[in-house]
Each structure stands twice: as C-alpha cells, then as structure tokens.
Amino acid sequence: MNRIIVSIICLLITFILIFTLVLPKKEDLNFSQKKVEEKMAEIQFKEEYFLNLSKISEELKNYTLNLSKIDSALPEDPELPLLFDFLxxxxxxxxxxxxxxxxxALTSSVKTEGYPSEIKETELKLTVSGPYSSFKNFLSILEKSARLIEVKSLSFSAAPKEESIKFDLQIKVHSY
Structure with a gap:
C-alpha cells in the first residue's frame, strides 16, 4: 500500500511539475515560434518588395532619355538666370x-484637383519689340522649348509711324 501511495504521490508531483514548469515553457516556445514565423514572413515580403524595386529600377533605365526630357522640362528650381538668358x-x-x-510671382506649390502638388510656378512679364512676323517666330520658339512655358496674357501696341510693335507678355514657367 505504501508503494501505491508513493507512486501516486510521485505521479501527482510529476503532473504538478509538468503543469507548472513545462507547459508555460512550451507556451513561450510556441509564442516565440509564431514570432519567428511572422518575422520570416515580413522578411520574405521585404525581399519581394526590394526585388520588385530593383526590377522597376532596371525598367526605368530603359527610359533615361525620356526622363531627362522631363527633367529639362520641369527643372528642380526655377533657374531664373538661365530662363532670362533663354528668353x-x-x-x-x-x-x-x-x-x-x-x-x-513665385508660387511654391500648386493644388491640382484638390491635391497638393510639388510643381512650382513662376510668373514673368516680358516686353519685346519688333515686327509681327518676328513675334510669331518668338512664340514658336517658346512653344517648342523643352521647358514648360505657358503664355498667360498678351497685349501689344504700335506707334503710328514706327515699324516695330511693342508686345507685353505674361508667361508662366513651371518647375518642381
């Protein structure tokens, strides 16, 4: 009988030790394994993301000529001295x-359809004088230039006995 009681007590002590020591450690281990799986999934996602970025970067290299045209059309700053020289x-x-x-005026950012934009606008007022055909050529040059130049307003006046006409232009130049 003593042996049965000792066996039962040993068995109870074993169960108590299992429930108090082993099961909490097993739960910690399961929790740690879940964390490791989450981190592995996150790493996998980031690897796919960076792989996708590298593919996009390689694809953008095919468009360097077009991107350089966009950069010249929308320079990073207004570059007023270069613009004045061009004009x-x-x-x-x-x-x-x-x-x-x-x-x-130099507008820092323009709202497009309710969304703020990075595009800046610079407004200039020009006064040029000369014959009308030359003015048409000048407008054609502005239109064909790589920069985004928009004629906002135009007025002209001519003196009665002079050949040259005075043209007042207000233009808008875009940059980002």
Whole structure:
C-alpha cells in the first residue's frame, strides 16, 4: 500500500511539475515560434518588395532619355538666370528686342484637383519689340522649348509711324 501511495504521490508531483514548469515553457516556445514565423514572413515580403524595386529600377533605365526630357522640362528650381538668358537669346534669334523682364510671382506649390502638388510656378512679364512676323517666330520658339512655358496674357501696341510693335507678355514657367 505504501508503494501505491508513493507512486501516486510521485505521479501527482510529476503532473504538478509538468503543469507548472513545462507547459508555460512550451507556451513561450510556441509564442516565440509564431514570432519567428511572422518575422520570416515580413522578411520574405521585404525581399519581394526590394526585388520588385530593383526590377522597376532596371525598367526605368530603359527610359533615361525620356526622363531627362522631363527633367529639362520641369527643372528642380526655377533657374531664373538661365530662363532670362533663354528668353534673351530666343528674342534676339527671332529678330525681337527684349526690353524688359520682370518676375511677378513665385508660387511654391500648386493644388491640382484638390491635391497638393510639388510643381512650382513662376510668373514673368516680358516686353519685346519688333515686327509681327518676328513675334510669331518668338512664340514658336517658346512653344517648342523643352521647358514648360505657358503664355498667360498678351497685349501689344504700335506707334503710328514706327515699324516695330511693342508686345507685353505674361508667361508662366513651371518647375518642381
């Protein structure tokens, strides 16, 4: 009988030890395994993401010429000295005299369809003088330029006995 009681007590002690020591460690182990699986899934997702980014990067290398055209059309800053030089060169190339250039406004960002945009706008007022055909050539040069130049307003006046016409333009130039 003593042996049965000792066996039962040993068996109870074993169950108590299993429930108090082993099962909590097993739960910790299961929790740790779940964490490892989550981290592995996260790593797998990030590897796929970076692989996708590298594919996109390789694909963008095929479009470097087009991207460089976009960069020249929308420079990172307004580059006003270069723009003034372009306007002076274009006006003289078309046979006009650039008499005045004023920077009216520099807008930091423009809202497009309710969403804020990174595109900046610079408004300039130009005064050029010369014959009408030269002015048409000047507008054609502005239209064909790589920069995004938009003619916002135009007015002209001519003196009665002079051949040259005075043209006042307000243009908008975009950058980002």
């Amino acid at each position: 002076q060169h274009s006006s003289s190339q078309s046979g006009l005299v650039l008499t005045e250039v004023n920077c009216l």
